[in-house]
Amino acid sequence: MSANETPFDQFRGTDEYIADPALLAAVNASIALGRPLLVKGEPGTGKTVLARHIAAALGKTLITWNVKSTSKAREGLYEYDVVQRLNDARFDDRDVADIRSYIRWGPLGRAFRSDEQVILLIDEIDKADIEFPNDLLQELDEMKFDVVETGDQVEAKHRPIVLITSNSEKELPDAFLRRCVFHYIAFPERSLMSAIINVHFPSIEKTLLEATLYRFYWLRGLEELRKKPSTSELLDWIAVLIRGGIDVEAIKAELPFLGALVKQERDVENVEVRLRGRGGMM
Amino acid sequence: MSLWGGERDGESRRKGAGGGGDAAGAPPEKPWLIDFLYALRRRGLDVVPNEWFAFLGALEKGVAAESLTGFYYVARATLVKTEAKYDLFDLAFAEFFRNLKPPPEIAEAVEAWLAAGAPFDLPLPESLADYQGLDLEELIRKFEETLAKQNEQHDGGSKWVGTRGTSPYGRDGVHPGGIRVGGAGGGRMAVKIAQRRLFRDYRSDRTLDVRQVRVALRRLRDLVREGAADELDLDETIDETCKNAGEIELVWQRPRKNRVRLILMMDVGGSMDPYARLVERLFSAANAEKHWRHFESLYFHNCVYNRVWKDGRFREEIQTPRLIADHDGDTKLVIVGDACMAWSELFSANGSVDWYESSGEPGALVLRRLADHFRRAVWLNPMPKMAWGHPTVSAIGDMIPMFELTLDGITEAVAALRRAG
Numbered sequence: 001m002s003a004n005e006t007p008f009d010q011f012r013g014t015d016e017y018i019a020d021p022a023l024l025a026a027v028n029a030s031i032a033l034g035r036p037l038l039v040k041g042e043p044g045t046g047k048t049v050l051a052r053h054i055a056a057a058l059g060k061t062l063i064t065w066n067v068k069s070t071s072k073a074r075e076g077l078y079e080y081d082v083v084q085r086l087n088d089a090r091f092d093d094r095d096v097a098d099i100r101s102y103i104r105w106g107p108l109g110r111a112f113r114s115d116e117q118v119i120l121l122i123d124e125i126d127k128a129d130i131e132f133p134n135d136l137l138q139e140l141d142e143m144k145f146d147v148v149e150t151g152d153q154v155e156a157k158h159r160p161i162v163l164i165t166s167n168s169e170k171e172l173p174d175a176f177l178r179r180c181v182f183h184y185i186a187f188p189e190r191s192l193m194s195a196i197i198n199v200h201f202p203s204i205e206k207t208l209l210e211a212t213l214y215r216f217y218w219l220r221g222l223e224e225l226r227k228k229p230s231t232s233e234l235l236d237w238i239a240v241l242i243r244g245g246i247d248v249e250a251i252k253a254e255l256p257f258l259g260a261l262v263k264q265e266r267d268v269e270n271v272e273v274r275l276r277g278r279g280g281m282m
Numbered sequence: 283m284s285l286w287g288g289e290r291d292g293e294s295r296r297k298g299a300g301g302g303g304d305a306a307g308a309p310p311e312k313p314w315l316i317d318f319l320y321a322l323r324r325r326g327l328d329v330v331p332n333e334w335f336a337f338l339g340a341l342e343k344g345v346a347a348e349s350l351t352g353f354y355y356v357a358r359a360t361l362v363k364t365e366a367k368y369d370l371f372d373l374a375f376a377e378f379f380r381n382l383k384p385p386p387e388i389a390e391a392v393e394a395w396l397a398a399g400a401p402f403d404l405p406l407p408e409s410l411a412d413y414q415g416l417d418l419e420e421l422i423r424k425f426e427e428t429l430a431k432q433n434e435q436h437d438g439g440s441k442w443v444g445t446r447g448t449s450p451y452g453r454d455g456v457h458p459g460g461i462r463v464g465g466a467g468g469g470r471m472a473v474k475i476a477q478r479r480l481f482r483d484y485r486s487d488r489t490l491d492v493r494q495v496r497v498a499l500r501r502l503r504d505l506v507r508e509g510a511a512d513e514l515d516l517d518e519t520i521d522e523t524c525k526n527a528g529e530i531e532l533v534w535q536r537p538r539k540n541r542v543r544l545i546l547m548m549d550v551g552g553s554m555d556p557y558a559r560l561v562e563r564l565f566s567a568a569n570a571e572k573h574w575r576h577f578e579s580l581y582f583h584n585c586v587y588n589r590v591w592k593d594g595r596f597r598e599e600i601q602t603p604r605l606i607a608d609h610d611g612d613t614k615l616v617i618v619g620d621a622c623m624a625w626s627e628l629f630s631a632n633g634s635v636d637w638y639e640s641s642g643e644p645g646a647l648v649l650r651r652l653a654d655h656f657r658r659a660v661w662l663n664p665m666p667k668m669a670w671g672h673p674t675v676s677a678i679g680d681m682i683p684m685f686e687l688t689l690d691g692i693t694e695a696v697a698a699l700r701r702a703g
Binding site: 022025026028029030032033035038040082083090177178179180181182183184186 | 330332333336339340343344345346351352355356358359360362363364365368514516519520523528529530
């Protein structure tokens with residue numbers, strides 16, 4: 001069977017999103033198997049953006065569920081607004097006997113009820129309670145759930161393509177992991193990073209690109225840094241450098257606009273100490 | 283014949299064995315594929331049937347696009363669920379496919395041709411099509427055939443053995459499942475990728491990073507309701523509203539908070555100096571956990587005597603008896619140190635290496651008191667377990683449960699702290 005007659009929608013990356021073959025294989029395995037894709041990686045490696053680009057490439061709608069530390073699994077399915085109903089019961093203008101009008105669909109509920117296949121992004125699942133992923137297991141497996149208050153069953157009309165991201169703030173339960181396709185986005189190597197920069201700044205001068213890359217990886221290599229700068233910070237930094245019309249020689253000699261890359265006061269001090277020493281020479 | 287349908291060696295082909303598909307409709311399985319599963323399990327990757335069938339399903343649907351590189355990525359995505367085990371997977375993969383290398387004498391003969399380079403052109407996809415779906419064994423056979431016909435060096439092109447071509451043999455070329463002959467492996471053959479072992483640093487039994495430590499420490503929690511009542515108690519609200527004849531009566535409750543108190547004590551200076559940075563990282567991880575009710579980090583040198591310090595430069599001290607008096611016995615105590623010292627430093631009355639630290643009490647007694655008071659105490663040792671033969675290490679380990687300062691060790695230690703609670 002050759003690649004162009006595969007029985008599922010294939011993701012091949014987009015002009016703006018550069019994905020390595022490992023990530024493409026994982027995305028396509030997840031789509032083909034109908035299993036959720038769990039993407040892990042350092043902050044700023046493009047996990048959330050990936051969902052947007054899969055949606056764009058496959059021409060599907062994206063539904064995002066931003067998980068918070070207080071999120072409960074059920075909120076993703078639906079919420080029964082009992083307080084509203086209770087309040088309405090005091091007045092005559094609404095039919096409080098109709099429980100269905102007090103059901104508010106969550107992102108998962110909307111994805112299941114959609115008339116066409118959608119992409120469902122469950123963003124930063126590790127922010128929630130440890131039990132949160134387990135509570136979603138059955139719904140993601142069987143793609144259906146019951147609305148207890150009405151006795152209705154909601155079944156996915158089209159199995160959504162589910163993408164889950166995690167910053168590894170918490171470990172995820174084993175049973176949950178077993179059901180996912182997994183991909184870890186490693187921090188981009190130099191060559192991939194320069195491709196990424198070229199996408200964002202197509203007209204960047206080669207010397208500037210090289211000088212910033214050198215500085216960036218030098219910074220990331222410093223062990224004493226508490227928070228290493230990520231891709232998005234590098235892109236911000238380059239934008240500032242271009243706007244400020246900074247000379248390439250200046251980047252080689254010092255670190256202008258260090259604040260765009262390093263955010264913690266102690267890290268700034270550490271970097272300055274290193275810059276004064278030999279380590280900072282280019 | 284597809285790459286996955288083919289047997290790994292001639293013998294099994296003659297036997298004509300072909301494992302049947304399972305009930306779930308996975309593709310017909312060949313003996314070497316199941317060998318691959320057990321090769322992974324032998325390396326400590328606990329692949330379960332559910333994951334294996336997912337993997338077979340993905341192969342059947344053509345996700346791997348009939349290349350060994352695709353096979354590698356799809357297997358990793360479906361069978362390995364943490365970056366900490368990517369390295370084990372790489373090892374198992376490289377080990378399993380190692381015997382698919384061309385015979386060494388051929389490799390040597392070709393090495394000479396491959397020495398020179400030519401400008402790199404990406405091949406057209408059509409020229410790759412001829413070679414897609416070749417069995418690996420077939421690939422090796424064709425490689426030898428091609429080599430036999432070839433009698434000069436060859437760069438570029440799509441048929442002969444040489445550099446940067448699209449034929450599946452040679453070096454730095456582009457072919458989905460090609461055979462690489464020597465060189466540094468720019469051509470990204472799957473086994474080569476596995477052999478690069480890029481994820482060595484992510485192993486949980488070797489390394490420790492701040493984030494991972496934070497994850498492990500986060501398990502230490504004990505939620506109780508306290509603080510200002512600012513959470514709506516729905517059930518009570520409904521009850522009270524009913525009693526109130528339908529006029530809404532809101533009832534509030536206090537939110538749940540973590541009540542864990544933790545003291546971290548770290549050995550600095552002396553034999554611990556090589557681990558200072560590691561301990562510093564552990565400290566930063568623990569300090570970031572602001573949700574603890576109480577967190578304190580203290581320092582000591584070599585062994586805990588009658589005083590410990592609030593800073594690593596030994597400026598602000600706190601008396602150990604004061605520490606015991608100030609903190610509830612439920613407070614969890616984590617001590618980080620190598621526990622490695624002279625016998626006298628632990629057991630004699632004035633054992634401290636610090637001249638001003640002549641407390642008159644042996645370190646062992648102070649540790650005993652700490653262990654008696656803080657019922658939930660653990661000792662994290664940065665030395666690997668096999669280096670724990672030192673007498674003071676086992677003496678301290680008898681008083682306070684000792685764990686390795688690795689991610690696995692910290693996870694065990696946290697479990698021990700929770701059990702004790």
